[in-house]
Amino acid sequence: MDHSAAPLSAFDLAAIVTVAAAVLGWVNYHVLRLPNVIGLTVMGAAVSVLLLISNAIAPGLAMDDWVADMLVRMNFSDTLLEGMLSFLLFAGALHVDLGALRREWLPVLLLSTIGVVLSTVLVGLALYGFVMLLGIGLPMIWCFVFGALIAPTDPVSVLGIMKQMKVPPLLQATVTGESLFNDGVGIVVFTILLGAAVSGADFSVAEGARLFAIEAGGGILVGLLAGTAAFYAMRSMDDYPIEVLISLAVVMGGYALCTRLHISGPLAMAVAGLLIGNQGTLHAMSDTTRDYLIKFWEVIDELLNSALFLLIGLEVIAIVPAWNQLWVGLAAIPIALLARAVAVRASLLAVRLRRGTNQPAARRVLIWGGLRGGISIALVLTLLAGPIRDLLLAATFAAVLFSVLVQRATLGPLIDKAKDEMNAMQAATPHDDGR
Structure with a gap:
């Protein structure tokens, strides 16, 4: 045979x-x-x-x-969005300091909601203007679809660099908190806009807001329920193999339930991970269990991280851009960066000037640290084959590769410079207050 x-x-x-x-x-x-x-x-x-x-x-x-x-057989979109992402978000959320996140709740909320929506609109308008100049017939709604898939920062990339650098707690909480929540928000916005683009129906802000509330609110609720159930289950025993298994059940069962209910699995995993990584490790686990659980999820995170970025590199084989696609891809890089800068500045207008996120040094880290990654590629690969998909695929790959190869490589020195400026400002504050 x-x-x-x-x-x-x-x-x-x-x-x-x-x-x-x-x-x-x-x-x-x-x-x-x-x-x-x-x-x-x-x-x-x-x-x-x-x-x-x-x-x-x-x-x-x-x-x-x-x-x-x-x-194609592996189906990058399904592999990431319906498999890897749940593990990566939960693993990342385990390490976020909930206390610092509470103190920075307002900038996190604004960046992961208003920031995502504003970036989507700005990118969509800028891309539509650029393709009009090139004479490419790309409907405006599809430009907004691209804006939605490129707007969220990639939690895998952001959490990876945050773990390596000793970032000030408040800034770290803002950057990591935003990255955990804005991908869930971005996926919801993408899904709503894609539905309008495919159906050809006029986009309704009211209907979009209703769907957003259901999907985002439902995901947060499932995350709270799953995290709370796991907390009480872990607190009732001291058996680390079973407790690690419970954490796996939260991730796999919770994400599968969200998929069935058509609500946001990423937001559910972020909330559940925050609960278990903070309240769970403090009040529901022995030292032995805490050590095993954290190390288990660190290994899972590193393994999936490696596989994900290898796949991102290999997916380059999926595109051989034509000239018009190449120009759109090159334009997507500054468009995404400028939209990120405006969205960050606008989102932080409501945050009073203080030692945390609204300092110039911190804003630069937030803007340049808006890394794009696997989520954007997974979303664009869900589009049906055709000229529109090819155009948006080239734009997405250009923005993501620039983000991974340039922004991520230069973010470390920028964080070091920001830390020096923030420390100097903090040291000067008592003298200023004493005047």
Whole structure:
């Protein structure tokens, strides 16, 4: 019996990605010495480019077709949005200081709601104006769809850099809190706008607000219920394997329930992770259980992180942009950055000047730290194949690759500079108050 043409199973696909991430991670550690996320993205993109070149030189090999087929079978959107994202958000939320987040609740709320909506509108209008100049017939509603998928910051990228840098607590709470919640908000806004774009119906602000309240509010409620149930279950025992299993049940069961109910799973996971990572670790776990649970989720976070950014690099093989798509992709970078800057400044207008997030140094970190990543790519890959998808795909990849390779690589020095400015301002404050 010939097994050479046997289709790849889900286990085969997972094994290929895991082995590739491990091998390339080893190469990066010993050769490139780049941050792991950047190294895996660069090498994944390099592999995609080499495969495209090899196909042009020797079409008979068709290696790029094999990789592209593998990625189609894997379905990046479903893999991330319905699988990996729940684990990554929960793992990230475990490490967020709820006390600091409470103190910075207003900027977090404004950035993750008003900031996302404003960025969506600004990006949509700017993109529509640019494609009109190029003579590309892209309806305005699809420009807003792109604005929604590129507006949320990527929690995986943001939480990764926050863990490496000793960021002031209030600024860290704002950046990480926003990244945890604005992706859920962004996905909800994207879903509402996409429905209007596909149906061709006029977009209703009132109907959009109603759907937003149901999806976002429902997700937060499920997160509260799941996190509270897990808290009491863990507090009733001292058995770390079962308690780790309970945390897994919260993530998998809670996200599956949200998917069935058509409410926001990302927001549910962020809320549940905050509850278990703060109240749970303090009042429901022994020291042994706390140690095992935190380390378990740190390993899960690192493994999925590596696989995710390798896949982002490999997905480059999905696009060979035409000239008009290339120009739109290049324009998407400054458009997204400028919209982020305006959204941050506007969102913080309601926050009085203080030592926290509304200092110039902190604002620069919030603006440049608005990293885009896998969520934007997963959302754009859910669009139906066609010219509009190809155009938005090129724009999304350009913005995400710039974010991962440039913004993330330069965010560390910017944070160091911001810390120096904030410390100097804090040291000067008592003298000013004494005058």
